[in-house]
Each structure stands twice: as structure tokens, then as C-alpha cells.
Amino acid sequence: MANLIEVVYFVAVALFILGLKRMSSPRTARDGIIWAGIGMIAATIVTFFVQDLNNFGLMIAAIIIGSGIAFVSGKRVAMTDMPQMIALYNGMGGGAAAAIAAVELIKLSAHETAMHGQVAINLAVLGALIGTVSFSGSLIAFAKLQGWLRTAVRFPYQQAFNLLVFAGTIGSGIYLAFVGADVPMIILFFFLALLFGVLMTVPIGGADMPVLISLYNALTGLAVAFEGFVLNNAAMIIAGTVVGAAGTLLTQLMAKAMNRPLSNVLFGSFGATTGAEEAAVEGSLKPIEASDAAVMMAFAEKVIIIPGYGMAVAQAQHKIWELSKQLIDNGVDVKFAIHPVAGRMPGHMNVLLAEAGVPYDRIFDLDEINEEFDTADVALVIGANDVVNPVARSNPDSPIYGMPILNADYAKNVIVIKRGKGAGFSGVENALFYADNTRMLYGDGQEMASQLIQGTKEL
Amino acid sequence: MVETISGISALYIFLLAAFAGYEVIAKVPVILHTPLMSGSNFVHGIVLVGAMIALGHAETTSEQVVGFFAVLLAAMNAVGGYVVTERMLEMFKSSKEKKHG
Numbered sequence: 309m310a311n312l313i314e315v316v317y318f319v320a321v322a323l324f325i326l327g328l329k330r331m332s333s334p335r336t337a338r339d340g341i342i343w344a345g346i347g348m349i350a351a352t353i354v355t356f357f358v359q360d361l362n363n364f365g366l367m368i369a370a371i372i373i374g375s376g377i378a379f380v381s382g383k384r385v386a387m388t389d390m391p392q393m394i395a396l397y398n399g400m401g402g403g404a405a406a407a408i409a410a411v412e413l414i415k416l417s418a419h420e421t422a423m424h425g426q427v428a429i430n431l432a433v434l435g436a437l438i439g440t441v442s443f444s445g446s447l448i449a450f451a452k453l454q455g456w457l458r459t460a461v462r463f464p465y466q467q468a469f470n471l472l473v474f475a476g477t478i479g480s481g482i483y484l485a486f487v488g489a490d491v492p493m494i495i496l497f498f499f500l501a502l503l504f505g506v507l508m509t510v511p512i513g514g515a516d517m518p519v520l521i522s523l524y525n526a527l528t529g530l531a532v533a534f535e536g537f538v539l540n541n542a543a544m545i546i547a548g549t550v551v552g553a554a555g556t557l558l559t560q561l562m563a564k565a566m567n568r569p570l571s572n573v574l575f576g577s578f579g580a581t582t583g584a585e586e587a588a589v590e591g592s593l594k595p596i597e598a599s600d601a602a603v604m605m606a607f608a609e610k611v612i613i614i615p616g617y618g619m620a621v622a623q624a625q626h627k628i629w630e631l632s633k634q635l636i637d638n639g640v641d642v643k644f645a646i647h648p649v650a651g652r653m654p655g656h657m658n659v660l661l662a663e664a665g666v667p668y669d670r671i672f673d674l675d676e677i678n679e680e681f682d683t684a685d686v687a688l689v690i691g692a693n694d695v696v697n698p699v700a701r702s703n704p705d706s707p708i709y710g711m712p713i714l715n716a717d718y719a720k721n722v723i724v725i726k727r728g729k730g731a732g733f734s735g736v737e738n739a740l741f742y743a744d745n746t747r748m749l750y751g752d753g754q755e756m757a758s759q760l761i762q763g764t765k766e767l
Numbered sequence: 768m769v770e771t772i773s774g775i776s777a778l779y780i781f782l783l784a785a786f787a788g789y790e791v792i793a794k795v796p797v798i799l800h801t802p803l804m805s806g807s808n809f810v811h812g813i814v815l816v817g818a819m820i821a822l823g824h825a826e827t828t829s830e831q832v833v834g835f836f837a838v839l840l841a842a843m844n845a846v847g848g849y850v851v852t853e854r855m856l857e858m859f860k861s862s863k864e865k866k867h868g
């Protein structure tokens with residue numbers, strides 16, 4: 309039986325890696341998750357037959373309750389809220405890895421450990437630390453994206469305090485690993501690690517959350533790999549490490565797209581350093597009526613639509629696609645341009661547009677489309693702000709200077725659908741809105757999209 | 768019990784698995800970043816297997832309580848990760864596929 313279990317784990321790991329590979333191409337992505345899912349089910353079933361296991365009642369109860377909650381919440385959540393659900397489920401995984409370590413450490417304190425030597429104990433503690441930080445950090449990230457925790461919490465001597473907590477966590481961890489595990493120290497260690505995860509996450513603003521969630525995802529993978537070593541389980545080691553490496557790369561890709569080194573995301577904060585610049589933006593805001601904007605687009609040859617988080621908030625993606633279809637029927641070439649960090653996560657906009665029915669071959673990355681703005685008659689910006697701000701190209705003093713942007717300002721005309729006159733997430737004034745070729749269409753995204761559809765139909 | 772994985776072979780496994788993870792993601796288009804993050808989130812749901820083993824070997828009440836939470840959280844990770852990933856990927860269709868239904 310033991311051999312069969314090992315074989316099934318081996319197949320499961322192969323399915324995970326192949327599944328992830330398939331998930332990295334739109335054509336095969338759907339099979340990918342199904343393959344990985346089959347691997348997971350198989351691995352779970354054979355685990356019931358591992359030798360000398362007890363507590364099956366508790367085990368099955370926990371699986372049923374956990375699966376039930378996750379299934380219902382996962383099915384119900386709106387597409388716009390996906391990022392925080394990923395954060396939440398990721399936190400659960402980190403917590404699980406930490407809890408495994410806790411069980412092992414409690415056993416160690418009672419001298420009945422099955423852990424093999426010092427290396428295993430060290431990895432158990434390290435995995436516990438990483439998993440716990442990922443757990444509490446992900447929960448805070450969830451609360452922030454859900455809107456339960458709106459402000460970035462900052463207080464005097466914050467970094468010094470965080471450092472102190474971190475040192476305390478490491479200290480108690482070293483004590484557990486080398487001096488000996490006892491229950492009060494185990495509790496102190498987990499408490500400090502939980503606190504550190506919270507402290508690390510609260511000062512970070514919403515715009516940087518995707519990078520942070522991706523980082524926690526990688527960390528959970530790593531924690532799982534370490535606990536896999538403790539339990540002598542190759543499936544956990546490999547799957548965890550694969551996620552750790554993939555997640556780290558993904559985190560770097562995101563940070564790069566935002567032109568924010570990871571250290572800045574974690575230790576710096578937007579806004580705290582600004583104040584000196586704010587070079588006066590020239591020009592004025594020029595409003596336009598929906599009917600005029602509709603005419604402009606209906607008689608264009610090429611329209612490029614740039615969605616941002618505002619579109620997600622207004623739930624305007626369906627109306628925007630309806631408008632696009634209307635324009636396509638009129639012979640207009642409609643394309644969607646997605647900035648890598650538009651929305652709350654890379655790819656967030658793609659998911660929303662896909663939900664609305666936009667085929668992915670009409671959706672283009674920054675690199676693919678940026679040269680086409682020169683030939684576009686209209687660039688329609690809906691709910692995007694910082695990612696189209698030309699200041700990022702021109703003003704070295706701006707906090708977003710150097711961030712790659714969509715060159716919407718190169719289009720012949722720019723129409724910006726915007727709810728009010730506020731600045732973007734970074735708090736930087738947007739020079740695009742004041743440009744000569746820009747017209748502002750003020751109002752709710754969905755409402756304005758409806759009016760544009762109406763306008764194009766009446767022609 | 769199966770043979771223990773020794774320190775050095777564990778290091779080899781780490782190394783190769785890390786390369787595999789890096790390579791698998793290296794060429795992913797931006798449009799799949801969120802689903803892929805969600806997919807990899809699902810994959811570390813394999814922690815469920817470890818949680819089951821930890822609970823299965825738990826003897827005292829405190830071990831059972833902590834083990835129970837390990838399995839509960841791990842099951843949420845695996846099932847939730849699968850459901851949201853599947854929902855997202857379900858929507859990725861090209862214009863050709865759409866016409867066929």
C-alpha cells in the first residue's frame with residue numbers, strides 16, 4: 309500500500325506541474341486546472357490509507373466543513389472580488405502549514421516527536437514562521453481589498469517596532485529549534501509571528517496589494533515545502549517549491565510592471581515622500597456630452613478601450629462590450645488595451661472582460677498595443693488613471709515617474725469616462741485629463757456606457 | 768514507513784522543483800496572471816495531505832484541536848482555490864469558440 313501511495317503522489321505532482329504549464333496559455337488553461345484538480349483528489353484519497361492514522365472522524369468532519377464553506381463562498385463571490393478571495397484561500401493554506409508545524413512542535417515538547425533530526429526541526433520552525441506570517445498577512449490583505457480596513461495604518465517608530473517584533477519572533481523560533489520546545493514558548497512564537505504578519509501588511513496601500521498577495525502566495529508555497537520535508541512527504545516538497553518559485557517570479561513581474569522595487573512595496577510607502585513636487589498641470593478639463601462622444605467613436609476607424617479599476621467598481625464591463633459590439637457592427641476596429649497593473653491584480657481586467665464575453669484575441673498587453681495609439685482615432689479611458697498618466701514619462705519628480713504607461717495621449721482623441729475630478733490611486737494629478745485632445749465624460753461608468761450605446765444606435 | 772528523504776536529495780528536489788516552477792511561469796501572458804496566481808494558490812492546497820497526516824498522528828487533545836484546524840484550513844485552500852480558478856478560466860474563450868457555442 310505504501311508503494312501505491314507514493315506512486316499516486318508522484319502522478320499527482322506530475323499533474324500539478326503539467327496543469328500549471330497548461331494554465332499558462334489561454335488555449336489550454338481550462339484543462340490545466342482540471343488536471344491539477346484530478347491530482348489533488350487522487351492525492352487526498354490515498355492519504356486516508358497512510359499507515360497508522362487515527363482520528364478519521366475529525367478528519368472527515370474538517371474536510372467537509374472546510375470544503376463546504378470554501379465551495380459556497382467561491383461560487384458566490386462576484387468576479388470583481390476575486391483578488392481578495394485568492395488572498396483569503398492563500399491565507400488558509402499558510403495557516404494550515406503553520407498548524408502542521410504546531411502539531412509537530414507540541415509533540416516535540418512532549419518528547420514523542422517523529423521528526424528526524426535537527427534539520428527537520430529547523431525547517432518545521434521556519435515553515436511555521438513563514439506560514440503564520442502568510443496567514444495573518446493574507447487576512448489583512450483580504451480585509452483591505454474587501455473595504456473593511458480602509459486606511460494604511462502608520463504610527464511613529466513603526467519600522468523600529470516591526471523590527472523588534474520580528475527579532476522577537478526569530479528569537480523565540482531559535483529557542484524552539486535549539487534550546488527545546490515548551491508550550492508557553494510555542495504560544496509566544498506563534499503570537500509574535502501572527503502579529504508580525506499584521507504589522508507588515510497594515511501600512512501597505514491598496515495599490516500595492518496585488519504584489520503583496522503574490523508574495524504571500526509564494527511564501528505559503530515555501531512553508532508547505534518545508535513542512536513537507538518535516539513530514540517526509542515528497543508531494544508537498546515539490547508542489548510547495550514549484551509554487552514558491554513560480555510565485556516569486558510572478559511577484560517580480562508585477563513589481564517590475566509597476567516600476568516599484570519589491571523593497572519599496574514592503575518598506576516604503578506612497579505619499580509619505582511626496583509633497584515637494586506636484587508640478588502645476590497645464591491646460592483645463594474639457595467636458596463632453598455622451599451623444600457627441602458616441603458620434604466621435606461611431607465614425608472612427610480604430611478605437612482602443614483602456615479599462616481600469618473604476619470599470620470594475622461600476623460593473624460596466626458588460627455595457628462596454630455591448631458598446632464595442634455596436635461599434636464593430638459599424639465597421640470600427642475595436643481593441644482593448646490592458647496595463648499590467650490595471651485593476652487590483654495583473655490580469656484582473658482580463659478576467660472581467662472575459663466575464664462580459666470579450667474574446668481574448670481583442671485584448672492586448674501594453675507591449676503589444678502601445679505603438680498602435682498613434683494610429684487610433686479614439687482612446688476611450690474608463691476608470692483608469694495612473695496607468696495612462698503621461699507624467700510618468702515626463703516628470704522625474706513624480707512618484708510614478710518611470711512606470712511604463714499606455715500611451716493613450718498619442719491617440720487623435722481621448723475620451724475619459726470618470727465619476728468625479730479626484731486624482732488616481734497614487735494621488736498624482738493626471739496630465740492626460742488636461743491635454744488638448746482629451747474630453748472628459750463625467751458620470752457613472754455603467755450609466756455613461758449605456759448612453760454611448762444609445763448614442764451610437766441613434767445614428 | 769517509506770524511506771526517509773535524506774538532506775542532500777531534499778536539496779536536489781528543492782533545486783529542480785524551483786527550476787520547474789520558474790520555467791512553467793516564465794512565458795505566461797499578462798492576461799493569465801491572475802488565474803495563474805489563483806491556480807498556483809490551488810496547487811499549494813496539497814498541504815491538505817500533510818494536514819491529514821498530522822491530524823491522523825495526533826494523540827493528545829491539543830494536538831487534535833490544532834490538527835483539526837490544519838485540515839479545515841487546508842481543505843478551504845484546496846477547494847476554494849479550485850473553484851475560483853475554474854470560474855475564472857471558464858471565461859477564457861477566443862472569438863472563434865464563442866461562435867461555435
